[in-house]
Amino acid sequence: MPMNTGHEIISQASCRLAAELPMSTLQIVARYIGEAASLPAANARLIELPQPHHRQLASAFIDLCGAIEPQVSPSIVSMSLLTAGMAEKAHREEQAVELVWTGPDVGAAPFRRTEQAILEVLDSAKQRITLVSYAVYSVPNICESLIRAARRGVKIKVIVETPDRIAGQSEYSTLQALGPEVAACSSVYYWPQEKRRSHGDKFGILHVKCAVADGRWLFLSSANLTEYAFTINMELGVLVTGGVMPGQVEDNFDRLIETGVVEYV
Numbered sequence: 001m002p003m004n005t006g007h008e009i010i011s012q013a014s015c016r017l018a019a020e021l022p023m024s025t026l027q028i029v030a031r032y033i034g035e036a037a038s039l040p041a042a043n044a045r046l047i048e049l050p051q052p053h054h055r056q057l058a059s060a061f062i063d064l065c066g067a068i069e070p071q072v073s074p075s076i077v078s079m080s081l082l083t084a085g086m087a088e089k090a091h092r093e094e095q096a097v098e099l100v101w102t103g104p105d106v107g108a109a110p111f112r113r114t115e116q117a118i119l120e121v122l123d124s125a126k127q128r129i130t131l132v133s134y135a136v137y138s139v140p141n142i143c144e145s146l147i148r149a150a151r152r153g154v155k156i157k158v159i160v161e162t163p164d165r166i167a168g169q170s171e172y173s174t175l176q177a178l179g180p181e182v183a184a185c186s187s188v189y190y191w192p193q194e195k196r197r198s199h200g201d202k203f204g205i206l207h208v209k210c211a212v213a214d215g216r217w218l219f220l221s222s223a224n225l226t227e228y229a230f231t232i233n234m235e236l237g238v239l240v241t242g243g244v245m246p247g248q249v250e251d252n253f254d255r256l257i258e259t260g261v262v263e264y265v
Contacts, residue, residue: 010064018085118219123145159191191206219237
């Protein structure tokens with residue numbers, strides 16, 4: 001017997017939530033739902049989840065299920081969510097790792113090019129992107145890719161080192177380099193000086209260079225978002241597809257935002 005439209009929508013929503021949440025959190029949400037006498041009762045328990053973003057996603061899922069199928073059993077919703085979670089887990093564990101390189105070609109093993117790899121991550125995104133870089137300068141292809149992603153409905157977070165902000169100046173060189181269109185379609189964050197560790201008069205710097213999309217793709221490199229890093233420098237990185245690492249990196253930066261370690265510009 002084919003599923004009715006309501007059950008199909010609940011299955012699809014389960015898959016979307018499974019792609020958004022860590023497996024451990026998804027299992028907790030499924031348990032709350034399965035133990036509850038009703039979906040509203042399950043929704044009330046979500047206050048126990050530590051991360052606000054995860055609570056919002058789970059609450060929206062429960063509300064959708066109740067709206068689509070008011071008489072649906074919480075146990076059916078719980079089972080749908082757990083099944084989607086196991087499928088997502090298997091999908092994530094199918095991991096591939098490729099080396100990424102900018103520099104002299106000496107005829108060794110063929111490597112992916114740095115700009116090519118990061119563009120693949122950005123252009124593959126369907127839901128969300130987290131982009132982190134110490135330096136940003138003259139990267140039109142990256143900016144255009146981010147704008148394309150935003151037009152697809154992708155939520156974009158950009159985390160940058162902002163020395164001008166730390167020095168108390170009025171201009172943000174990183175935002176200027178990204179351009180007004182990227183700044184307008186992204187949530188841009190920085191690491192305030194008062195949140196950084198120090199040694200004498202030296203403060204820590206945000207030296208990370210990575211891009212992660214949908215908890216599925218991860219680009220990690222020595223390369224900043226600069227023209228030289230993509231053309232004349234010697235840079236080495238990896239492109240990870242699948243497995244748990246992309247989701248772990250994404251969750252870590254989400255946690256830095258939620259706890260206020262990095263702040264909205």
